[in-house]
């Protein structure tokens with residue numbers, strides 16, 4: 001049966017990926033840049049965590065589904081723009097508010113601490 005994932009936090013953000021070749025940030029997912037609801041889920045069975053973001057608009061497209069690996073460095077480049085590297089790319093979250101950014105960062109840092 002599908003494991004019940006614990007929804008630790010949610011924040012509104014535009015999910016971006018860094019295009020190394022073009023040296024620019026591009027919106028994750030297809031179509032125009034749009035705000036997503038970004039979650040940090042915990043799988044309590046194996047103490048794993050993942051960041052999942054879905055577009056707020058009708059199609060609810062999944063634009064990020066990124067497991068959090070031990071040792072990731074979460075960089076709060078600005079109060080509203082946070083980023084981290086995974087094996088393949090750099091993710092950027094452009095949060096809709098500083099409060100949501102702070103709450104997300106606190107949860108992220110907790111997860112990275114207990115991994």
Ligand SMILES: CCOC(=O)[C@@H]1C[C@@H](CC)[C@@H]2C=C[C@H]3CCN(C(=O)[C@@H]4CC[C@H]5C=C[C@]6(CCCN6C(=O)[C@H](Cc6ccccc6Cl)NC(C)=O)C(=O)N54)[C@@H]3C(=O)N12
Pocket residue numbers: 016018025073074075077078081083084085090092094
């Ligand atoms: C205001 C105008 O903003 C803009 O027009 C664009 C679009 C804005 C919205 C989407 C976004 C918002 C905010 C600013 C904030 C600054 N910033 C950048 O991109 C900076 C500037 C230079 C550029 C160079 C590299 C780049 C890109 C790739 C990763 N990286 C690193 O430095 C990493 C970081 C890191 C550190 C520690 C751990 C993990 C990681 Cl990932 N370091 C290393 C050692 O890996 C980076 O973040 N860079 C953003 C930006 O410009 N923009």
